Amino acid sequence: MKLRFPLFVLCGALFASALGAAEPNTLTRAEKADGWKLLFDGKSLAGWRAYKSETPAGWTVLNGTLILAAGRPGDLVTVQEFGDFELALDWKIGEAGNSGIIYRVGLGDPAPARSGPEFQLLDNAKAKDNKIPSHLAGALYDLVAPAKDVTRPLGEWNQARVKVKGWKIEHWMNGVKLVELDLASPEGKALIQGSKFKTWTRFASLARGHIVLQDHGDPVSFRNVKIRELK
Numbered sequence: 708m709k710l711r712f713p714l715f716v717l718c719g720a721l722f723a724s725a726l727g728a729a730e731p732n733t734l735t736r737a738e739k740a741d742g743w744k745l746l747f748d749g750k751s752l753a754g755w756r757a758y759k760s761e762t763p764a765g766w767t768v769l770n771g772t773l774i775l776a777a778g779r780p781g782d783l784v785t786v787q788e789f790g791d792f793e794l795a796l797d798w799k800i801g802e803a804g805n806s807g808i809i810y811r812v813g814l815g816d817p818a819p820a821r822s823g824p825e826f827q828l829l830d831n832a833k834a835k836d837n838k839i840p841s842h843l844a845g846a847l848y849d850l851v852a853p854a855k856d857v858t859r860p861l862g863e864w865n866q867a868r869v870k871v872k873g874w875k876i877e878h879w880m881n882g883v884k885l886v887e888l889d890l891a892s893p894e895g896k897a898l899i900q901g902s903k904f905k906t907w908t909r910f911a912s913l914a915r916g917h918i919v920l921q922d923h924g925d926p927v928s929f930r931n932v933k934i935r936e937l938k
Contacts, residue, residue: 731797731930738933746785746918747773747796747932758819758919764914765922773929775922777805782819783920784812790915792900792936801926802861803833807848809914810869813909819919822909824848824890826869826878827929831858844883845878845885850895853878853885864930872937874911907934 729735732749746754749771752763758781765780766773775783789811800806805828812823825848829836836842840852845867857880859865868879874895878886889895890911904910920929 715865731822732932734933742935743933745933747929749930752783754786756784756786758784758814759848762851766920771930773920773932775920775925775927779922779924782809782922784814784819785918787856788915789934789936791872792870792934793868793937794918794932794934796867796932797864797930798828798867799862799928800828800830800862802830803835804828804830804925804927805834805836806925806927807919807921807923808867808869809919809921810871810911811911812919813913813916816909819877819921820848820904820910821907822913823909823916823919824850824876824911825921826867828921829858830861831856832861845880847876847878847886847888848899850889850890851886853880855885856884857881857883857885861928870937 712882732745734743734745751768752766755763757763763783765778766775766783768774794810807828808826809819812819816822817845817874827842827844827848828844829842829844831837831843834916841849843853844858866881870877874891875889876886877884890899892919899905899911
């Protein structure tokens, strides 16, 4: 028996193929050729550890999504360290929720933010930490406010992208550049001195470090977590 498909289905499939579209937690042929690698396989916590121990706990994988449902199990950290890189992922957060992506993190401090800068994740409408511009979603936390609010309605996925080359940092969300700063520049150093980080000697000092998904005590979900190292 011959299978017959509506023309619009075939055209849609061909169009998606032409664009190089991928299923969640997979890479297109073009992405692979460009050096992208998955940090989350959509099935397990392989490649991840807890910040204070080697075994991750309290984070779960459900239907291809990495989830922190409740409680305070601790921050989730990549086993691998990265220097210059471009990181991309999808995220969504619970109502009034707060979380973050912290990068170039060293182990051994009381918390990842002692060494690594943070891409803030927030429910801008209802989170308690929404009064300070540099604490809104997409911010370089406590240093640079996002250029605008481009977050999608609660419950929808947002696409975050972090690019780090030397100490030149870019934060993007949903295709819009929100932050651009060289933390090693006079401007960057002045911002650090005017922030909560001014007495933290390891902050923004590591040329290589881990990627951290923050446990701030609120439900948060991630998928399509991928990275490419830059030369």
